[in-house]
Amino acid sequence: MFENLCFFGYCLHELNAGSIFFRLALAVLLGGIIGLERGIKGRPAGMRTYMLVALGSALVMITNEYMAGLFIGVDPARMGAQVISGIGFLGAGTILITRDRQVRGLTTAASLWASACMGLAIGVGFYSGALIGMLFIFFITTGMHRLDTKLLSKSRSIDLYVELDEAAHIHKLLDHVRTAGMKVTSMESVRPRYDDESRVALLLALHLPTRKPHYELLAEMNEIDYVNFAEEV
Numbered sequence: 001m002f003e004n005l006c007f008f009g010y011c012l013h014e015l016n017a018g019s020i021f022f023r024l025a026l027a028v029l030l031g032g033i034i035g036l037e038r039g040i041k042g043r044p045a046g047m048r049t050y051m052l053v054a055l056g057s058a059l060v061m062i063t064n065e066y067m068a069g070l071f072i073g074v075d076p077a078r079m080g081a082q083v084i085s086g087i088g089f090l091g092a093g094t095i096l097i098t099r100d101r102q103v104r105g106l107t108t109a110a111s112l113w114a115s116a117c118m119g120l121a122i123g124v125g126f127y128s129g130a131l132i133g134m135l136f137i138f139f140i141t142t143g144m145h146r147l148d149t150k151l152l153s154k155s156r157s158i159d160l161y162v163e164l165d166e167a168a169h170i171h172k173l174l175d176h177v178r179t180a181g182m183k184v185t186s187m188e189s190v191r192p193r194y195d196d197e198s199r200v201a202l203l204l205a206l207h208l209p210t211r212k213p214h215y216e217l218l219a220e221m222n223e224i225d226y227v228n229f230a231e232e233v
Helices: 017-040 047-070 078-086 088-093 106-123 127-152 167-179 214-222
Strands: 157-164 183-190 200-207 227-232
Touching: 017 047, 017 106, 017 127, 047 078, 047 106, 078 088, 078 106, 088 106, 106 127, 157 167, 157 214, 167 183, 167 200, 214 227
Parallel strands: none
Antiparallel strands: 157 200, 157 227, 183 200
């Protein structure tokens, strides 16, 4: 669709000064669009990170295409394959585990990897694939986020962080949960957030008997006398 376009007299499908500039500029633009959305939401990787990932990936493919024209027998996809596997170290750096054992940054890591693939497509001159891919990446990170949140907010499974006044109340809480028809699928004792030695903090994974808004369950938990604090994680 876009591969046969010309840019100031330069064919964008061929490797020349005009197409190189266009490819790198397009990689920076599309990577920045995805990164801007992530940065607005306060994610570890923002606009500049995505710009650099897409730009570097595009540059790798341009270099690979240039080498394939100079040397016989060079695999034009070899360097790109290293980008796809090597980008994992950067994505791993955005995955964080909070003190509540909550994992954050998985979507950011996945979108970084997808942005690298988008950059490879731009670098090789596959503009239509890169643009369509960017639209899908942007839709998934924005539009699907609301749908995902809505579905999870009424699921029958919920993970809770609960602080109790003292350890003796753990059995009371478990009895309350079972009486309400909920099933404890896992329980772990963790350090209270404010290092108050008199309190006990638990991570509870519960399975609810019926679907209900999670905010209603949290409100019920926080109304219990011996529960100091409860929130979904």
